Amino acid sequence: MAKAPAQKKDDKQIIRIFDTTLRDGEQAPGNSMNIEEKLRLARHLQKMNVDVIEAGFPIASDGDFEAVKKIAQLIKGPEIAGLCRSSEKDIDRAWEALKYAGEKGRIHTFIATSDIHMKYKLQMEPAKVLASAVKAVKRAAGYTPNVEFSCEDAVRTRREFLAEVVEAVIDAGATTVNIPDTVGYTIPSEYYDIIRYLKLNVPNIEKAIISVHCHNDLGLSVANSIAAIQAGARQVECTINGIGERAGNCSLEEFVMILRTRKDILPFACNVATELLTPASRLLTTVTGIGVQPNKAVVGANAFAHEAGIHQHGMLMEKTTYEIMTPESVGLSTNALVLGKHSGRHAFSKRLIELGFELDDEKLNHAFERFKTLADLKKEVFDEDLEAIAAEESRVEDRYKLDHITVTCGSFAVATATVQMEINGIAVRTAELGDGPVDATLKAIKKLTKSKAKLLQYNVGSITGGTDAQGEVTVRVSEGDHNVVGKGASTDIIEASAKAYIHALNRLNFKQKRLNASV
Ligand code: KIV
Numbered sequence: 001m002a003k004a005p006a007q008k009k010d011d012k013q014i015i016r017i018f019d020t021t022l023r024d025g026e027q028a029p030g031n032s033m034n035i036e037e038k039l040r041l042a043r044h045l046q047k048m049n050v051d052v053i054e055a056g057f058p059i060a061s062d063g064d065f066e067a068v069k070k071i072a073q074l075i076k077g078p079e080i081a082g083l084c085r086s087s088e089k090d091i092d093r094a095w096e097a098l099k100y101a102g103e104k105g106r107i108h109t110f111i112a113t114s115d116i117h118m119k120y121k122l123q124m125e126p127a128k129v130l131a132s133a134v135k136a137v138k139r140a141a142g143y144t145p146n147v148e149f150s151c152e153d154a155v156r157t158r159r160e161f162l163a164e165v166v167e168a169v170i171d172a173g174a175t176t177v178n179i180p181d182t183v184g185y186t187i188p189s190e191y192y193d194i195i196r197y198l199k200l201n202v203p204n205i206e207k208a209i210i211s212v213h214c215h216n217d218l219g220l221s222v223a224n225s226i227a228a229i230q231a232g233a234r235q236v237e238c239t240i241n242g243i244g245e246r247a248g249n250c251s252l253e254e255f256v257m258i259l260r261t262r263k264d265i266l267p268f269a270c271n272v273a274t275e276l277l278t279p280a281s282r283l284l285t286t287v288t289g290i291g292v293q294p295n296k297a298v299v300g301a302n303a304f305a306h307e308a309g310i311h312q313h314g315m316l317m318e319k320t321t322y323e324i325m326t327p328e329s330v331g332l333s334t335n336a337l338v339l340g341k342h343s344g345r346h347a348f349s350k351r352l353i354e355l356g357f358e359l360d361d362e363k364l365n366h367a368f369e370r371f372k373t374l375a376d377l378k379k380e381v382f383d384e385d386l387e388a389i390a391a392e393e394s395r396v397e398d399r400y401k402l403d404h405i406t407v408t409c410g411s412f413a414v415a416t417a418t419v420q421m422e423i424n425g426i427a428v429r430t431a432e433l434g435d436g437p438v439d440a441t442l443k444a445i446k447k448l449t450k451s452k453a454k455l456l457q458y459n460v461g462s463i464t465g466g467t468d469a470q471g472e473v474t475v476r477v478s479e480g481d482h483n484v485v486g487k488g489a490s491t492d493i494i495e496a497s498a499k500a501y502i503h504a505l506n507r508l509n510f511k512q513k514r515l516n517a518s519v
Pocket residue numbers: 024110150151152153178180181182183213215
């Protein structure tokens with residue numbers, strides 16, 4: 001079927017991409033990030049050209065405040081947003097962190113407007129909610145003209161009231177009004193109607209940009225975001241890999257690739273460099289330790305794999321028979337060999353930067369030594385290998401470090417692990433017996449760290465193909481209300497297991513520290 005010619009876009013058809021990986025994304029279980037990790041992702045988002053980076057919720061904890069402040073200080077180009085409730089204390093704290101971004105700092109304030117939230121959560125009458133929203137926006141506008149207001153649970157809000165709030169906050173100074181589907185409840189046609197309703201019933205609506213923020217509880221977040229821009233929304237809030245509260249948020253890579261692939265029927269564009277989408281997805285995965293499912297659209301391992309013979313035949317004859325977008329357009333390097341044992345430090349460092357890792361000299365030297373050792377052990381070194389090394393080397397704030405490990409095991413021997421670690425800079429050592437080498441190793445680590453964490457899951461896989469591939473171990477551990485994922489890679493699977501377990505314990509420790517510091 002012939003495609004219609006792409007339509008010409010003016011500024012009104014540019015969709016602003018508001019990335020909330022570092023705020024809503026980070027709220028998802030197991031996805032918490034420290035300041036360095038957030039900064040690393042923010043640098044990549046900057047290179048990707050997103051329009052707005054929501055860096056955190058400054059009043060939530062000192063760590064969040066520092067992360068927003070650092071990103072506001074160091075990231076140039078995108079606007080930097082910080083979330084705050086509609087209270088003076090929240091707004092003041094948000095601006096304290098955001099002011100370093102100058103005119104690019106955006107205060108994002110919100111209050112719930114649906115009957116169910118107002119009655120049970122806020123226990124406030126609608127008139128009081130309206131007054132709070134206006135007061136909050138006025139206070140924020142006293143700091144900056146760049147104010148976004150969100151009507152939390154907008155989709156379940158009575159339309160007349162929603163229109164009233166939107167009109168009032170625009171009058172008070174909001175330049176972006178966000179209409180979130182907080183609980184992922186709507187469907188495309190309904191969401192389209194809500195946005196149209198606001199366009200037709202809010203007299204001052206043209207003075208603000210309409211933003212949408214969709215959750216994925218029913219798997220419709222991306223479809224709903226597309227319907228919203230067709231109805232007139234011009235900012236879409238989304239996250240890398242679609243991470244976020246519960247089932248997640250609108251996936252940035254899916255939304256952006258829909259715009260690019262279907263420009264024949266969607267007369268919109270955005271500024272995102274799509275070639276950086278796969279590296280962004282991988283960077284997030286290495287930071288959080290949580291991978292995407294293989295069949296995930298755009299960035300899943302199978303997204304460009306053609307298994308069936310009939311498909312492969314078609315692909316050989318003409319790629320477009322089964323390929324609607326190219327792997328290159330999303331930055332997939334299809335396991336290209338990138339570096340070998342003769343590669344120098346400069347090439348190594350350059351490739352790490354392209355993958356989103358900027359290490360200081362000491363860490364870079366250490367990572368380079370590991371790369372050389374790996375290149376001796378392994379015939380071919382791939383991007384995934386480099387990412388695993390860089391992810392481990394770039395970790396900071398680690399309380400526990402693995403020094404050495406020796407294991408004896410066999411069909412007749414009782415598995416014994418001797419582990420030496422550094423805890424808060426002090427070397428400690430112990431030995432334990434176990435059912436097998438992994439069990440003995442984890443027991444020894446548990447004893448040294450005095451951890452009470454429970455091991456919920458243990459998975460082992462290989463980073464690339466071949467018997468010389470690095471093994472990658474992923475563990476999930478929990479303690480109290482905290483549940484975290486840890487990853488470790490090595491050509492020795494026992495060492496990978498120890499690293500993954502220690503990574504998880506460090507993350508737990510970080511979470512506990514953060515909770516203690518929070519308000
Ligand atoms: O889902 C939601 O409603 C939010 C708002 C705070 C924007 O995350």
